[in-house]
Amino acid sequence: MTGFSNAPGSSVPKSPDRPASSQLLSNVGTAAADFRSRVASLTDADVRAPSRLPGWSRGHVLAHVAGVADAMARQLDYAARGETIELYDGGSDGRNRAIEEGSVRSADRLRAELDAALDRALSAFGDLSDEDWHAPISYRDGVVRDGGLALWRELVIHATDLGTGSEADSWSPQFCEHLFDFLSARVPAGVRVRLQPFGMAPRVLTGNTGTQTFATTGSTVSVNGMATDIAAWLAGRTPNLGSLRAEAAADGIDLPKLLPWPSGIPAK
Structure with missing residues (x-):
């Protein structure tokens, strides 16, 4: 199946969450x-x-x-x-x-x-x-x-x-990175979540605006833990809650409530 008639010629950027x-x-x-x-x-x-x-x-x-x-x-x-x-x-x-x-x-x-x-x-x-x-x-x-x-x-x-x-703890770092990107759509508008997966670069998820490398300051909910547990939480599965910690202004809080799975949201 080659030569799709309506395929645009532009390439898609390669990144850890958008594999070649x-x-x-x-x-x-x-x-x-x-x-x-x-x-x-x-x-x-x-x-x-x-x-x-x-x-x-x-x-x-x-x-x-x-x-x-x-x-x-x-x-x-x-x-x-x-x-x-x-x-x-x-x-x-x-x-x-x-x-x-x-x-x-x-x-x-x-x-x-x-x-x-x-x-x-x-x-x-x-x-x-x-x-x-x-x-x-x-x-x-x-x-x-x-x-x-x-x-x-x-x-x-x-x-x-x-x-x-x-188990989710077998998910690869690349798959977790992909879920961080795809499931950013579950973050409610006006909420900013700073993911801090152990051994990986932090990133920020913001409602309606996707993901970005953390480079801003301000009121943010930080979620710290194993990348696989953070990905499981974002995917609506049960993580090892002992490894996840949510903080805001240096105080421990409950994990943020997320929106439904983004099946109906257009792709980026």
């Missing part, structure tokens, strides 16, 4: 292989068991991840024609219906559907030229690269949601 296309493709492939390994031996009883997501079984998680992979492959299919299409067939209702229907299937069928969806998505991303990564898609009013980042996020985060041994 080849690195992103490798990250997605590694995450897909890890996710498959997490579900390879699950039984029917295992997929009926609760996941770490409230109200969802592991079957819900598997059906959702398969749906995301299919949805991203569908985005690329249409981008190759110079067209865009809604992320899920049937919109959010179609997404929710597919997850509920898939959640009650057998472990073998869920694995087969997941494998087929991941194979389709990985093949589609693997066929891209450098220019194709910048073709428009409807997901977050972004480009193909945003779809690749989304699939990477879904695979890594939902691997921990399965509760089969993967």
Whole structure:
């Protein structure tokens, strides 16, 4: 799949939270292989068991991840024609219906559907030229690269949601950096959060304005801790709260309340 008709020629800046296309493709492939390994031996009883997501079984998680992979492959299919299409067939209702229907299937069928969806998505991303990564898609009013980042996020985060041994403390520094950037949209307007991950450069998240290297002074909530725990907190997962500390004006405070996941906010 090369030569997308509407792909702009400008390049995307490379940074720790925006990996080069080849690195992103490798990250997605590694995450897909890890996710498959997490579900390879699950039984029917295992997929009926609760996941770490409230109200969802592991079957819900598997059906959702398969749906995301299919949805991203569908985005690329249409981008190759110079067209865009809604992320899920049937919109959010179609997404929710597919997850509920898939959640009650057998472990073998869920694995087969997941494998087929991941194979389709990985093949589609693997066929891209450098220019194709910048073709428009409807997901977050972004480009193909945003779809690749989304699939990477879904695979890594939902691997921990399965509760089969993967924990947020295994997330790579690059993945944490990416979450700091993407999830800056969860910071409410008028709030500034200074992240101080151990062993990494501090950065500031400000409501509606994204992230920046810390270079300002003023009233700021500082969140200190392991990068993986800060990333887990931003992602709405349970961090090791013993490693996180929030401060304002040198006083310990509760961690700031965050906005919902930024699925509906256009890509930057």
